[in-house]
Amino acid sequence: MQEVMDKLRERAEQANPSRADKSDGLSPENEPKYDCPKCKDQTGYLEVREGYEVWLRCSCIDWRAQKLMKFSEITEEFRKLGFKNFRTEGKPEVIQGAYDCAYNYFQSFEEIREQRQNSITLLGQPGTGKTHLLTAIANNLMFKKHVGVQYFPYVEGFNDLKDDFDKLEEKLARMKEADVLFIDDLFKPAKGVPRATDWQVEQTYAVINHRYLNYKPIMISSELPIDQMVEIDEALATRIYEMCKQYLVLIQGDKFQLNHRLEDMT
Incomplete structure (x- = not known):
């Protein structure tokens, strides 16, 4: 006492x-x-x-959380996503494993946030809840631990930056310095080919390398496993792996069992 x-x-x-x-x-x-x-x-x-x-x-905690949420760029719809409304019942074991990994990461965040393995990545097939779980972490970090999270949807984010280069330096600076950076759908494939132009890889590497050197946590979802990321850029992929290897899940299997959007087809 x-x-x-x-x-x-x-x-x-x-x-x-x-x-x-x-x-x-x-x-x-x-x-x-x-x-x-x-x-x-x-x-x-x-x-x-x-x-x-x-x-x-x-009482300032409430408006602080709202302020963090506003600057996170997480949409109103995504703000509804939490651990409680993520369903694992009737799903393959790997989905429960992804849930456990995400929840344990949130619970351990304050203890590990300044360590080398302070990050999380959920990889694998679409529709399996990767974004839901990482958004649940983000929402809980902001509302319960008052940690700032910067959300960056890979495809839409780079399209916006390509259309307005005046925003580029400002946006990249925010991504580098945020308490936690959440990159959603990294290298999202189009017709089976990963979206990874030289320019996209260069900007992504600059952000990840800065965070790697400064021990700043990242959260990443991607359909690509680490070995395919290595083929795109080894330096970038190995940094992601080293930061996330304690909290990494690869979701692969029957798409009709894993993809929640296909449930009514089984």
Whole structure:
């Protein structure tokens, strides 16, 4: 109990510098400015209740989550996707395995986020719920852990950038620096051929390499297994593999059993 109280007190002291700290040449106009003066951006604060100091959740958490969601570029429809509405009943074992992998990643995120294997990739056939599960992680990271996620749908995203090069540097910078980057449908095939122009590969590599060097997590869905990605660009694929190998699932099998959009055809 004492250890918990000490930690709470330490967080409060960090959020409320002592007068001695404030007197080190800082005038009031130079003091830090907070989005939430109530908790000084700590998402909570200490309050004495019945003689005990308790850590209270600040009301700013809700609007912070909404702000993260807005900048994530995740659509309204995707915001509805969570772990609770992902169905595994009646599905092959690999679907349950993908669910377990995604849920365990979310649960372990704070522990692993600064490690080399701090990322997740779900690979394999379309319609198997890869995007659903990664979006569930993203939504939970933003609403429950207040971690920023940048969503980038590979095909639509690069089409938009190709049509407006003025956005390119700004967008790539956001992808490089986001707390977590979610690339959906990497190298999405068209008529069996992966979409991977030299320009697309070059931009993707620049983003992934930056995140790799700076230990910034990625989440990736793709229809291609790692060995096919290696054929496209070995340096890029091996970085993705090294970052994601602790949380990697390859979904392959009978499309009529795996693809939820084909269920009524079985």
